[in-house]
Amino acid sequence: MLSKSKYTRGINCQKSLWLYVHKNEERLVSEALQAVMSQGTSVGELACEYFPGGRMAVLEDYPFMESAERTQDFIEQGVQTIYEATFIFDDTLVAVDILHKKDGKWSLYEVKSTNSVKPQHIKDVAVQYYVLKGCGLDLEDAFLMHLNRDYVRRGKLDIKQLFLPESVFAQIVPLQQDIALNLGMLREMLDNDEPIIPMGGQCSSPYACDFQAYCSRLVPAVEQEIKVLSSLPEVKEAEVKAFVKKVQYPLHHLDFETIMPAVPMFNESRPYQAIPFQYSLHCQETEGGEIAHYAYLAESNSAIDPRISLIEQMIEQTKNAITIFMYSPYERTMINQMRRDFPVYAEELQFIVDRLVDLIVPFRKKYYKTETMEGKSSIKKVLPAICPDLSYSDLEIGDGMTASNSFLELYSCDNEEIITTTRENLLMYCHLDTLAMVKVFEVLQRV
Ligand code: SF4
Structure with a gap:
């Protein structure tokens, strides 16, 4: 039937x-x-x-x-x-x-x-x-x-x-x-x-x-010429140098992970609105100086909005930064949404937005490209092309969608072992996202 x-x-x-x-x-x-x-x-x-x-x-x-x-x-x-x-x-x-x-x-x-x-x-x-x-x-x-x-x-x-x-x-x-x-x-x-x-x-x-x-x-395996892609960079030196020159220290690198519940779980949220539940932050006071790392990962408790503690901790941990790198406009969009939904933090969040700089720009504008990037500028393409030692492939959680689904699953999980392992995997994944930004910027600085 x-x-x-x-x-x-x-x-x-x-x-x-x-x-x-x-x-x-x-x-x-x-x-x-x-x-x-x-x-x-x-x-x-x-x-x-x-x-x-x-x-x-x-x-x-x-x-x-x-x-x-x-x-x-x-x-x-x-x-x-x-x-x-x-x-x-x-x-x-x-x-x-x-x-x-x-x-x-x-x-x-x-x-x-x-x-x-x-x-x-x-x-x-x-x-x-x-x-x-x-x-x-x-x-x-x-x-x-x-x-x-x-x-x-x-x-x-x-x-x-x-x-x-x-x-x-x-x-x-x-x-x-x-x-x-x-x-x-x-x-x-x-x-x-x-x-x-x-x-x-x-x-x-x-x-x-x-x-x-x-x-x-x-699909029949088609005999095709295997083209070996070059990882040698093509660089527009003046443009890269101009981008790097504008960056002022202390320099921070920020990345969020989000969930998008169909049914709003928290006040001041809409169906499928992205809700940041985690961030990773790498911070460097001076050029060539020590790099510190901070992380935020919310509790998976549906009675607590993960954004409130995230906002408060992020405001505190970024207050000294002059430049805050993000990779793609996503972080800016998330912070602007939090400004809208939590007006009590609007001023401090605006201060973060004002210091955001998008590290994707030199790659999107092709100031720095290699054949192995295949015309793309996402961090998942750029990182292996210019920092082959760093890779997402060994991680249990290796992309944003898996991170999001894994965290959502924790809301209905009461197995302590699974909760602990998933949280460790989430922390490792998000940490790599901002470490990748640190390494990518170091490559640009060497141009
Ligand atoms: S994957 Fe195969 S079965 Fe599925 S839509 Fe494509 S052709 Fe059809």
């Missing part, structure tokens, strides 16, 4: 659906995708509070036929709100996140943990409408219920403000004529051999496909 998730998967890439059904063992769900999926589940559960007092059609380990029967029973009993309302039509199963009856008329609500309606959501709701209509349920409207990007948490979560239901009825009705055809085409495809479909844009958009590892293995 097909389902709405199989349908949307198959519409995006038939091979992905074929593999999902016939070679599921090849599926590789990355930690990042797992984190997105679990955020989606908690958002879905929270959205039920938008229509409180409903009945749940799907019980744990409940067979879908029974869920569909239970849904029909609820409808006949006059239940006004049904969560996971299950319907089967044309050998296709859908579970509607929320089915709600108002003034005698039904509407369906599909919950998404995004900040807006995306094109792929429309196909998802369209197939639900097709099945419900086929089952004889007359829908008055169909909504995509996403997070409200403008909602600012102040105190207890305000569910009515957190979610924004947007009608997509006008967009799904014209798609109905194609759905029966698409379902037939997908069924036929599943009865045949694995389709031959080359990798392309569909592998990463709208989602990163979980069969990429499998499909990449099948």
Whole structure:
């Protein structure tokens, strides 16, 4: 039997659906995708509070036929709100996140943990409408219920403000004529051999496909000329020297790590707002002098906003700096957001912003480049090109996304050993980010 998730998967890439059904063992769900999926589940559960007092059609380990029967029973009993309302039509199963009856008329609500309606959501709701209509349920409207990007948490979560239901009825009705055809085409495809479909844009958009590892293995190794990239720098000496000359000591190097919870965890934060929970700071009083290192890493306690202690410690530890290096504008954006959200610190945070200098500039403007940087200027490309002794590859946490997901996981972890190890790994990762900046600047100073 097909389902709405199989349908949307198959519409995006038939091979992905074929593999999902016939070679599921090849599926590789990355930690990042797992984190997105679990955020989606908690958002879905929270959205039920938008229509409180409903009945749940799907019980744990409940067979879908029974869920569909239970849904029909609820409808006949006059239940006004049904969560996971299950319907089967044309050998296709859908579970509607929320089915709600108002003034005698039904509407369906599909919950998404995004900040807006995306094109792929429309196909998802369209197939639900097709099945419900086929089952004889007359829908008055169909909504995509996403997070409200403008909602600012102040105190207890305000569910009515957190979610924004947007009608997509006008967009799904014209798609109905194609759905029966698409379902037939997908069924036929599943009865045949694995389709031959080359990798392309569909592998990463709208989602990163979980069969990429499998499909990449099948790409024939093309005999290609292996070009040896040079690590010899091409340097615009005058521009580099002018950049270096403007830097005044004491010099600090600052880097944040952030989490982006879908549902705001703290007051004065919005859905998916980046919340700094960690920083690393390398400080040098004089050129060629000793380098000190400081770090901040918040407790993973959802009752405490990590930003407050971070702001206070950062203000104290940067007060003597004349130049504060960041790498890319991210730190500036984060500090400006904290200025907005915590006006009591606005002046001191502005003082930090005024001293920020972006160390990426000489690389972005190609004052200093090597072939091994491959035209990129991110620290992950620049560092191995000019400081090959320093590397992220030996670290347990080697990128910002993993750092973010690891810290988020600590909020629901009570295993002391895991907590200690994860915190050590986070500290090592962020430390390397600012140490990399120190080393990169030393290379520029030697030009
Ligand atoms: S990796 Fe690409 S080609 Fe392979 S199944 Fe997924 S979407 Fe299709």
